[in-house]
Amino acid sequence: MASILAVDDSASMRQMVSFTLKGAGFDVKEACDGVEALAEAKRGKFDLVLSDVNMPNMNGIEFCKELRQLPDYKFTPVLMLTTESAGDMKMQGKQAGATGWIVKPFNPEQLLSTIKRVLG
Amino acid sequence: MSIDLSQFHQVFFEESFEGLDVMESELLELSPDSVDDETVNTIFRAAHSIKGGAGTFGFMQISEFTHEVETLLDEIRAGQRALEQLHVDLFLQSVDCLRAMMTALNEGSEPETARADELKLQLKAILHGEAEAAEGDSNDASEATTGGSERAGWKVRFIPDADVLRTGNEPFRMFRELEGVAPNGIKVMVNESELPEFANLNPEECRLSWTITVMGDIEQSDIQTVFEWVEDDCDIDYIALDADGQALESGAEAKADAAEASAEAAVAPEPVAAPAAVAEPANSEAAQSESVKVEPAKPAAAKAEPAKAKAKPNRGGDQSSIRVSIDKVDSLINMVGELVITQSMLGQLGQDFDISRMGRLLEGLSQLEQNTRELQESVMKIRMMPISFAFSRFPRLVRDLGNQLGKKVNLVMQGENTELDKTVMEKIGDPLVHLVRNSLDHGLETTAKRIETGKDESGTITLNAFHQGGNIVIEVKDDGAGLNEERILNKAIERGLVAANANLTPEEIHQLIFLPGFSTADQVSDISGRGVGMDVVRRNINELNGTIEVKSQKGTGSTFVIRLPLTLAILDGQLVEVCNQTYIFPLVSIVESIQLQKQTLNNISGSQPVMKLRDEYIPIIRLDQVFNLRPLEEEVEEAMLVVVEGDNEKIGIVVDDLLGQQQVVIKSLEQNYQRVSGVSGATILGDGTVALIIDISGIGKKVDGRAAAIPGSEQAA
Numbered sequence: 001m002a003s004i005l006a007v008d009d010s011a012s013m014r015q016m017v018s019f020t021l022k023g024a025g026f027d028v029k030e031a032c033d034g035v036e037a038l039a040e041a042k043r044g045k046f047d048l049v050l051s052d053v054n055m056p057n058m059n060g061i062e063f064c065k066e067l068r069q070l071p072d073y074k075f076t077p078v079l080m081l082t083t084e085s086a087g088d089m090k091m092q093g094k095q096a097g098a099t100g101w102i103v104k105p106f107n108p109e110q111l112l113s114t115i116k117r118v119l120g
Numbered sequence: 121m122s123i124d125l126s127q128f129h130q131v132f133f134e135e136s137f138e139g140l141d142v143m144e145s146e147l148l149e150l151s152p153d154s155v156d157d158e159t160v161n162t163i164f165r166a167a168h169s170i171k172g173g174a175g176t177f178g179f180m181q182i183s184e185f186t187h188e189v190e191t192l193l194d195e196i197r198a199g200q201r202a203l204e205q206l207h208v209d210l211f212l213q214s215v216d217c218l219r220a221m222m223t224a225l226n227e228g229s230e231p232e233t234a235r236a237d238e239l240k241l242q243l244k245a246i247l248h249g250e251a252e253a254a255e256g257d258s259n260d261a262s263e264a265t266t267g268g269s270e271r272a273g274w275k276v277r278f279i280p281d282a283d284v285l286r287t288g289n290e291p292f293r294m295f296r297e298l299e300g301v302a303p304n305g306i307k308v309m310v311n312e313s314e315l316p317e318f319a320n321l322n323p324e325e326c327r328l329s330w331t332i333t334v335m336g337d338i339e340q341s342d343i344q345t346v347f348e349w350v351e352d353d354c355d356i357d358y359i360a361l362d363a364d365g366q367a368l369e370s371g372a373e374a375k376a377d378a379a380e381a382s383a384e385a386a387v388a389p390e391p392v393a394a395p396a397a398v399a400e401p402a403n404s405e406a407a408q409s410e411s412v413k414v415e416p417a418k419p420a421a422a423k424a425e426p427a428k429a430k431a432k433p434n435r436g437g438d439q440s441s442i443r444v445s446i447d448k449v450d451s452l453i454n455m456v457g458e459l460v461i462t463q464s465m466l467g468q469l470g471q472d473f474d475i476s477r478m479g480r481l482l483e484g485l486s487q488l489e490q491n492t493r494e495l496q497e498s499v500m501k502i503r504m505m506p507i508s509f510a511f512s513r514f515p516r517l518v519r520d521l522g523n524q525l526g527k528k529v530n531l532v533m534q535g536e537n538t539e540l541d542k543t544v545m546e547k548i549g550d551p552l553v554h555l556v557r558n559s560l561d562h563g564l565e566t567t568a569k570r571i572e573t574g575k576d577e578s579g580t581i582t583l584n585a586f587h588q589g590g591n592i593v594i595e596v597k598d599d600g601a602g603l604n605e606e607r608i609l610n611k612a613i614e615r616g617l618v619a620a621n622a623n624l625t626p627e628e629i630h631q632l633i634f635l636p637g638f639s640t641a642d643q644v645s646d647i648s649g650r651g652v653g654m655d656v657v658r659r660n661i662n663e664l665n666g667t668i669e670v671k672s673q674k675g676t677g678s679t680f681v682i683r684l685p686l687t688l689a690i691l692d693g694q695l696v697e698v699c700n701q702t703y704i705f706p707l708v709s710i711v712e713s714i715q716l717q718k719q720t721l722n723n724i725s726g727s728q729p730v731m732k733l734r735d736e737y738i739p740i741i742r743l744d745q746v747f748n749l750r751p752l753e754e755e756v757e758e759a760m761l762v763v764v765e766g767d768n769e770k771i772g773i774v775v776d777d778l779l780g781q782q783q784v785v786i787k788s789l790e791q792n793y794q795r796v797s798g799v800s801g802a803t804i805l806g807d808g809t810v811a812l813i814i815d816i817s818g819i820g821k822k823v824d825g826r827a828a829a830i831p832g833s834e835q836a837a
Contacts, residue, residue, distance in 0.1 A: 009169060012128045015128050019127075023123065074286065075288055091352070107125070108123040
C-alpha cells in the first residue's frame with residue numbers, strides 16, 4: 001500500500017490525518033515540522049507527502065523546496081494543507097514545487113478523495 | 121467512510137491550551153518599540169493552528185473568532201501594519217476569551233460568546249477598510265455560463281507547462297480523475313508536435329499537450345476542479361459541446377477544434393504514462409547534477425521551540441494526566457530490567473543455598489536495595505514537573521496588576537527548571553498568586569514614592585526556586601518598602617491579636633501578618649482584599665507539610681520564603697513509640713525533643729497542662745491519651761517530650777520513646793479506611809506493621825478544650 005508522510009505541528013491534526021489514512025489502508029509516518037519531515041523523507045520513501053504550511057523550525061514551503069532537491073522526491077506528489085485565508089500561500093507553495101493543496105478545514109472524506117487524485 | 125472526529129477533541133484542546141499559553145507568554149515579550157519577527161511568527165502560528173484545528177473539529181465559534189485574531193496578526197507579521205500596544209492588549213484579551221470558550225467546550229458546555237463577539241467587533245474595527253484580497257479567489261468569475269440543457273460534453277485543451285511534472289502533477293492522474301467525474305467517459309488525444317528530437321529530449325519536461333473530450337453533461341467547475349492545481353501555470357481551454365460534438369459557442373477556434381476532434385480516436389490515457397516512465401531512470405543522473413543543492417536541515421532551524429517541547433499541566437477537568445518525557449520512561453524501563461536481573465540472580469542463589477554463599481547473597485541483597493532505591497527515585501520523578509508551570513502565569517499577572525495599580529514592575533524568575541511534585545505544584549499555585557499580588561500591592565511603593573526615595577522607578581519582584589536538602593524552596597521577593605512594623609503592630613493591637621503593651625522584636629512583628637484576620641492595607645483594595653489573608657496562605661502551605669516565613673528590611677523590601685517537601689508521597693518521618701505502638705511525626709514539624717521533667721509541668725488553665733519551656737508556655741498533649749492506649753492514671757516513666765510546631769503554635773507531645781528517622785511512603789487513610797482526625801495518613805514499616813502518621817495541627821485541635829492531664833502535674837503547679 002502507498003506510504004504517506006504527514007507533516008503538521010498540530011498533534012490533533014496529525015492524529016486526525018494519520019488516523020484517517022491508516023483507516024483507509026495507507027502506511028503513514030508523522031513528522032511535526034519541516035526539519036523532522038526532511039529527515040524522515042531521507043530515511044524512507046514515501047509515495048505522497050502532506051504538509052502543513054505554518055510550522056516552527058522549518059515551514060511547509062521551505063520543506064517543500066528542500067524536498068524537491070532530493071532525488072527520490074523529484075516527482076512525488078506533495079500536498080500542502082492550507083487555509084483559505086492564505087491565498088498567496090498557494091502560489092508560494094506551487095513555486096516551492098508543491099503539487100497541490102487541501103484547504104483547511106477539511107474532513108476525513110475530503111482528505112481521502114483528494115489524495116486519491118494523486119496516488120496510483 | 122465516516123470517522124468520529126470527537127476522538128481527537130481531547131488532543132485538540134490540550135494543544136490549543138498549550139498554544140494559548142505560548143501566545144500569552146510571547147505576547148508579553150512583545151512591545152511596540154521592538155517587534156521581534158520570530159515572536160510575532162510564533163504567536164501567529166499558535167493562532168493559526170488553533171483556527172485550523174477548531175475548523176476541522178467543528179468548533180466554528182473558536183475558528184471564526186480566531187480568524188480575526190489571525191488576520192490582524194498576519195498583517196503585523198507581513199509588515200502591513202505596525203504593532204500598537206492596543207493590539208497586544210486586544211490579543212491578550214482574546215487569549216483569555218478563547219481559553220474561557222475552550223474550557224467550556226472541553227467540559228461539554230456551550231461557550232459564552234458575548235465577550236468573543238465584542239472582541240471580534242474591536243478586531244474588525246481595526247481591520248476595517250483593509251482589503252482582504254487573500255480571500256475569495258477560489259473561483260474564477262470567468263466561469264462560462266452555457267446553456268445547460270443542450271450541452272452534451274466538453275472539449276478541454278490542456279497544454280501543460282513544461283515543468284508540470286516537477287511539481288508532482290501527473291497529467292495521467294488528472295485524466296483518470298476526469299474519467300471519474302465524466303458521466304459518459306472521456307476521450308484523450310495527445311498532441312506531440314512540440315516534442316523535440318529524441319537527442320534533445322529532456323525526460324523531466326512535459327512537451328506533450330492533450331485534447332480531452334469529456335462526454336456527458338457536467339458543470340465546467342467540475343472539470344476545473346481537476347485542473348485546479350495547475351490552472352495557473354498551464355494553458356487550459358474549455359469548450360462546451362452539443363450532442364453532435366460541435367462547439368456550442370462557436371468561434372473560429374472552436375471550429376478548428378471540432379475538426380481535430382472528429383479525427384480523434386478514442387485513446388485511453390496510457391500514452392501519458394510514458395514520459396513519466398522515462399523520467400524515472402533519469403532521476404539519479406539528474407539529481408547528481410543538482411546534488412549541490414541537496415543540503416541537510418539548516419542548523420539555525422534546528423533549534424527546538426522550547427515552549428512546544430515542554431509538557432503542560434492538564435486543565436481538562438477531572439481526568440488528570442501528566443505528560444512524561446520519554447527519557448524518564450526509558451530510565452524506568454532500564455531500572456526494571458536491572459531489577460529483573462537481580463531477581464533472577466537471587467532466585468538462582470536461593471535454589472541451592474548454602475551458607476558458604478552468604479557473601480553472594482548479601483551482595484545480591486545490596487544490589488536489590490540499590491535497584492529499589494533507584495526505581496523509587498525514578499518513579500517519583502515521573503510526578504516531578506518544572507516549577508515553570510506554576511511560574512508561567514506570573515508575567516501576565518504582574519503586567520496586568522502593574523497596569524491596574526499604575527506601578528512599573530519587573531518580574532524576574534529564577535530556577536524555573538527546579539522540579540516539584542505535580543500535586544504540590546497544583547496546590548502551591550494559589551498561595552503564590554496571593555503572595556505576588558501582595559508584594560505588588562503592598563510591598564512595592566508607588567512610582568512617585570520610589571523616585572522620591574531615590575530608588576529605580578520600576579520595582580522588581582523576584583520569584584526564585586531551588587532545592588535545598590530534600591525540600592524545594594520558593595522565594596517571593598520584592599524591593600519595596602519592607603513591612604511597616606509600626607503599622608502591623610498597631611493593627612494587631614487594635615484587633616486584639618497581641619497585648620497593647622507587648623514588647624515584640626521586629627521578627628515577631630513580621631510573623632503577625634500570618635495571624636487570622638489580618639490585612640495591612642489602609643483600605644481594602646481591589647487587588648489583595650479578597651478575604652484571603654496571609655493566614656490562609658500559611659494554612660495552605662502547612663497542609664502541604666511546608667512552612668512559610670518572611671524576612672523584611674525596612675526600605676529595601678521583603679522576602680517570603682516557602683519551604684515545601686519535594687513530594688507528598690514520601691515523608692521524612694520521626695518514628696516514636698507509645699505503648700508499643702509506632703507513630704510517625706513529620707520531621708519538618710519537630711522543633712526539639714527533650715526528656716520530660718514533671719516538675720516543669722503546670723496546670724494553669726484548669727485542665728490543660730502546660731509546660732514552661734525556656735520563656736514560653738506550651739500546651740502538653742499525651743499521645744497515649746489521645747489514642748486511648750493507656751488508663752489516664754497510669755504513671756509514665758522516662759517519657760520523652762517532642763516539641764512540634766503546627767499552625768505557628770508549639771505544642772509538646774508526650775511519647776514513650778524516640779525511635780529512628782526514616783523516609784516513609786504515605787498511604788491514604790481516607791482511601792483505605794476513613795478519615796481520622798489527628799492522623800494524616802499511614803505507612804507500612806519494614807516489618808510489615810502499619811504506623812499512623814500524626815497530623816500535627818490536627819492533633820492540636822483535637823485536644824483543644826479536652827482534658828489531658830498529666831498525673832503528678834498538679835503537685836508541681
